[in-house]
Amino acid sequence: MKKLYYEDVHMTEFEATVTECIYDEKKKIYKVALDQTAFFPEEGGQVADKGTLTFINETGVEPVSLPLLDAHIKQDIIYHYVEKGIPVGTVVKGNVDWEQRFDFMQQHSGEHIISGLVNKQYGFDNVGFHLGLQEVTLDFNGVLTLDELREIEMKANEAIWKNLPINIAFPSSEELSVLEYRSKLDLIENVRIVTIPGYDTCACCAPHVDTTGQIGMIKITNVQSHRGGIRVNILCGNRALKDYTVKQNNAATISATLSVKQDLIADGVERLKQENLKQKEVMNRLQATILKNMADNLPTPDESNHAILFVEPMDDIAIRNLINDLVPKYSGYVGVFWGNDVDGYRYIIGSSTLDCRELATALREKFGAKGGGKAPMIQGNVMAIKEQIKTIF
Ligand SMILES: [Zn+2]
Incomplete structure (x- = not known):
């Protein structure tokens, strides 16, 4: 054939x-x-x-x-x-399908340049290659830093700018025996040798572009540890351009949202994260204060066995802390419901003397509430109005 x-x-x-x-x-x-x-x-x-x-x-x-x-x-x-x-x-x-064929040729020829450069400069072998519709990965049996990979990427793009011919040949056994080339198999006959002058000589069966200029560009997009070496993701040609478009759109959107220059968006996002953390701390303090004030207005343990509060939507942790504070003081249930009559309520209920699971059963039977927990504490949500829920205590 x-x-x-x-x-x-x-x-x-x-x-x-x-x-x-x-x-x-x-x-x-x-x-x-x-x-x-x-x-x-x-x-x-x-x-x-x-x-x-x-x-x-x-x-x-x-x-x-x-x-x-x-x-x-x-x-x-x-x-x-x-x-x-x-x-x-x-x-x-x-x-x-020419679109896919040409895309694969761009990726594969780009891979040869990167693998050839890594092999020449660091002596590491490409021990695994995957070229799929979405992803191109290269596995090397040695570790390179991000800076070293950036330098390889730079040199690989220089090879593109030189627009070198990509030569394909089937050398004789004699010629092969004296040729230095990358290969995964130990073949001596019918070996197809793909040469990119000054960059790589490799045994390969796949279609390649005619000249390095047709690769367009090479971008390393990710690197991770892999079996004692590294796995590198690359994008070449149109794939790299499409990826740039996606990243450009993201950068432009974030830049406009945060009102920072595009090259400073990472700093902008970090600042936003720190501000958010501060806001959360303030909010937690305020929530704790509100809950404490409400707890101060509850009937005292002498007046009532149970302590039940209905509050605005709040952070779980603040509510849990309040319940832990109140449980030892009351002989019955201590419960907090947060939400509203329209959307329903979430709840946490605790007790030091009673089995809260019995209450969970009652809430489920009467209101179809969801949730559960252990004897000292239960949590869940319920679709019912405040006045109805109160009747269960
Ligand atoms: Zn190849």
């Missing part, structure tokens, strides 16, 4: 003859092999090309167009996954 993408990565249309068609019971799909194909299969960490296979079937005159669901290579035969069978001998027209 001829791999047309080796001859021309720009080929988006081709004709081929079906040589095999197998039904996969498990996956409920047909696997179609062709005498030649321009579709790059899933290989070397990169997902397969997308596109369509079009043909005229025996009964019809209208062409049938099947989307390519996936493509896998097995013993050097590429199987095209489609939802209907195509008889052996049928001539099909293949159409490669």
Whole structure:
């Protein structure tokens, strides 16, 4: 089977003859092999090309167009996954989704530059590569700092500006034996070598852009520890540009909201966070004061067994603190309900002598209240009006 993408990565249309068609019971799909194909299969960490296979079937005159669901290579035969069978001998027209192909070429060629630079400068190997529709990740078997990665990123973009040719060759075994190149496999025959002069020489089966300029740009977007080394996320070309647009929109919105310059939004957000914390402290103090004043006006333990308060929506912690203070003083229940008659109330109820779970049952049976807890304290919410709730005590 001829791999047309080796001859021309720009080929988006081709004709081929079906040589095999197998039904996969498990996956409920047909696997179609062709005498030649321009579709790059899933290989070397990169997902397969997308596109369509079009043909005229025996009964019809209208062409049938099947989307390519996936493509896998097995013993050097590429199987095209489609939802209907195509008889052996049928001539099909293949159409490669160029947008995805070119995007993948930009990402993959960018990856080679980064991996080549890391290997040259630090001696670390790319030990894992994933190129999907959303994400491009590179795993290295050594740790680089953020500053070191920024320097690699800078040099990688310089390689783009130089608009270097990306050369592809199948050197002879003799030539290979003296060639220094990155490779994950120990092959000695039919090795496809992708060279970016001065930056990288690597054994690789995937389609690449013709010149480094076509990559557009390379941006490292994330780095994390991974199996003793690092996993780096990169975006190249149009993906990097789209990412810039998203980040630009976010920066502009935050800048306008906080009235700070775009390059100072991180400081602005930090300041906002600190102010928020201060406000929260003030609010907590005020809530505690309000609750204390209300508690001071409750019937005394001599006048009533229970202490029940209805308050505006408040912080759980302030309410819990108040209940803990009051529980030892009253022989019955101490309860705080916060909310209103329309939206309902949340509650926390405690007691040092009675089993609060009995009260939880009563609230559930009478008002359909939700919640629970243990004997000394329960919490939950209830849809009922204040006067009704009071009758339960
Ligand atoms: Zn590669």
